[in-house]
Amino acid sequence: MGIRVLGIAPYSGLRDLFYELAKEEDRFELDVEIADLGEAIDTIGQSKVLEYDVIVSRGGTATLLREYVEIPVIDVPVSGYDILRVLTLIKDSNSRVAVIGFPNICHGAATVSNLLNLKIPIYPIEHESEVRSTLVKAFNDGVQVILGDVVTVRTADEMGYHGVLITSGRESVQEAFAEVIRIYDIYKREQEKANFYEEILQRDHRGILVIDASNVLRFANSQASSYMNRDIREWHRKPLQTIFPEIGSKIQEMHIFKRTHWQGTITLSECLYDVEIDGIGQNQQWPYTIVYLDRSRVSQNSDQSYIYSPTRLSSFAQIIGSSPEILQVIEQAKQMAKTANAIWISGEPGTGKTILAQSIHNANESGQNFYKAACRSSDSKRLEEELFGSIHGGGFFQQIFHGTLYLEDIEYLPVHLQEKLLIQLRNGVGLRVIVSSSIPWGQLLQRTEFNQELAYRLGEHYLYLPPLRERLEDLEEICRILIARHNSKFGKQMVGVRDDVIHLLKSHDWPGNIKELKNAFEDMLLLTNGHYVERKEAEIVWKRYKQMSGKPIREIDANKAALDMSGTLDEIETQVILHVLQQEGMNQSKAAARLGINRSTLWRKLKYSDAKAND
Numbered sequence: 001m002g003i004r005v006l007g008i009a010p011y012s013g014l015r016d017l018f019y020e021l022a023k024e025e026d027r028f029e030l031d032v033e034i035a036d037l038g039e040a041i042d043t044i045g046q047s048k049v050l051e052y053d054v055i056v057s058r059g060g061t062a063t064l065l066r067e068y069v070e071i072p073v074i075d076v077p078v079s080g081y082d083i084l085r086v087l088t089l090i091k092d093s094n095s096r097v098a099v100i101g102f103p104n105i106c107h108g109a110a111t112v113s114n115l116l117n118l119k120i121p122i123y124p125i126e127h128e129s130e131v132r133s134t135l136v137k138a139f140n141d142g143v144q145v146i147l148g149d150v151v152t153v154r155t156a157d158e159m160g161y162h163g164v165l166i167t168s169g170r171e172s173v174q175e176a177f178a179e180v181i182r183i184y185d186i187y188k189r190e191q192e193k194a195n196f197y198e199e200i201l202q203r204d205h206r207g208i209l210v211i212d213a214s215n216v217l218r219f220a221n222s223q224a225s226s227y228m229n230r231d232i233r234e235w236h237r238k239p240l241q242t243i244f245p246e247i248g249s250k251i252q253e254m255h256i257f258k259r260t261h262w263q264g265t266i267t268l269s270e271c272l273y274d275v276e277i278d279g280i281g282q283n284q285q286w287p288y289t290i291v292y293l294d295r296s297r298v299s300q301n302s303d304q305s306y307i308y309s310p311t312r313l314s315s316f317a318q319i320i321g322s323s324p325e326i327l328q329v330i331e332q333a334k335q336m337a338k339t340a341n342a343i344w345i346s347g348e349p350g351t352g353k354t355i356l357a358q359s360i361h362n363a364n365e366s367g368q369n370f371y372k373a374a375c376r377s378s379d380s381k382r383l384e385e386e387l388f389g390s391i392h393g394g395g396f397f398q399q400i401f402h403g404t405l406y407l408e409d410i411e412y413l414p415v416h417l418q419e420k421l422l423i424q425l426r427n428g429v430g431l432r433v434i435v436s437s438s439i440p441w442g443q444l445l446q447r448t449e450f451n452q453e454l455a456y457r458l459g460e461h462y463l464y465l466p467p468l469r470e471r472l473e474d475l476e477e478i479c480r481i482l483i484a485r486h487n488s489k490f491g492k493q494m495v496g497v498r499d500d501v502i503h504l505l506k507s508h509d510w511p512g513n514i515k516e517l518k519n520a521f522e523d524m525l526l527l528t529n530g531h532y533v534e535r536k537e538a539e540i541v542w543k544r545y546k547q548m549s550g551k552p553i554r555e556i557d558a559n560k561a562a563l564d565m566s567g568t569l570d571e572i573e574t575q576v577i578l579h580v581l582q583q584e585g586m587n588q589s590k591a592a593a594r595l596g597i598n599r600s601t602l603w604r605k606l607k608y609s610d611a612k613a614n615d
């Protein structure tokens, strides 16, 4: 396999030698840049590093690069031969000669000059900043010619003195190239091992977080990201307290009580999780903490994965908005809540169908349970068993006779289950049924495959939630409430949003509606440390959205089927994924379910398209 090598040569002769000797190494794909010390970092930049497997450089430049990049940096050594060559060159000179350099040069020079019985003064330096003062000292001591590294020689020249560069010879470069191959093979093997273990963590059905001793998040798998509806890259190396304060406090508590294990449930982003926290390492001084988050176990405890009862329910008072459109819906809903009729709520994703359903339930059946069933299931057999029972036992309708059943996304209910539901409704059910759909009821009726009788029976009492873009006057109010919540959660003192940010927010179509606004705006809040959300913070988030989708967010209008079919199949696929993701408020689980792929496939596709976008 080819090894992509980047040579950083501090002087042009070394570049030529690199190219010449690389011809003898058939595995090498070599590029060389000429740069020294600090300039080397400016020249390569992090994105360029990604194109290479190994860097080869020399002396102080190699040391600096090693701190800056994550790939191996191999040093071209200054060998005894190299020093011997320059010493031979100047040994008969009448000028007073001295060596100035980093320890690698000084040690070699001392040994070789001893062997040759040459009395050459040696001035060691530890840092680039010492070069000039050391030169002054040497010249004050009567030295006329300096032997040294690139910076030393360049500085001596600038100061009007002679400098002779200790160049690296063929054998030094050959030795470095042999080291490249050796290190690359080890590095690749280790990397494969690391990828293998990461893949295991990524494939785990649980969300996994790894936190270091300073409470900084070091790793999060895609399930954790999807649970939290956030992009993992945002979390990288951030203090846990700013991302998951609830888990952060639990870990602190464990430290105080010197416990290395904790298991229980925690509510994060309004969902209940089964959480296990393990301190790994020795005794109480564990260096890493692993957190496992599991939502499925919580619902499996009650043996219902598609039907569950949320722990906290919304009420009408929590539905924000004073636009005539939203006020009218709330008023209609309050009237409907007084009866026991079935209700159909339509609205684009993220318009608040769930909180409206909960509010209706809360207004009249608050003492009873609210059950939510996701009709958009990937396992219709299981959904069928949970709703209608099987030979192994009764389902929901056989067991629950009070409260509210909220059938979310009814348009996805398989046809045979629509029929079963209809029969159930004809026979009568004890509880209130509320259904929701992203497609307006009227449009669903036109779909021949949807059971018409069921649609009429459920849609008699119908509510339509308008999309956010049709009630933009509510946007500012929603942002205000989000700020208040954020202040109380993170102890910040924000008081508002600058007008130009509101203007920016209002310029977008928000296909994912309030859910999408919430995600984007909360990201802006995380970045805000002053009293107002400023344009600066808004633009950082905006840019990231842009990077994620490859085009500005406001250009994507999910309702206008704005797919550009001129690209490759991969590009069209990426557009479709991003479209659906945005409609789902960037929730990967929901987007994956809608696309009929599993979450890790979605994650992989996004990662792949992201990598290609960065090419």
Ligand SMILES: Nc1ncnc2c1ncn2[C@@H]1O[C@H](COP(=O)(O)OP(=O)(O)OP(=O)(O)O)[C@@H](O)[C@H]1O
Pocket (backbone or CB within 6 Å): 318, 319, 320, 321, 347, 348, 349, 350, 351, 352, 353, 354, 355, 356, 438, 514, 515, 518, 584
């Ligand atoms: N009018 C509103 N006031 C306050 N918050 C709202 C409002 N509408 C929606 N939200 C918030 O937006 C998010 C999405 O709302 P909800 O889940 O009810 O939407 P939905 O239409 O059911 O979405 P989906 O169809 O994608 O599941 C929730 O966090 C909810 O609290």
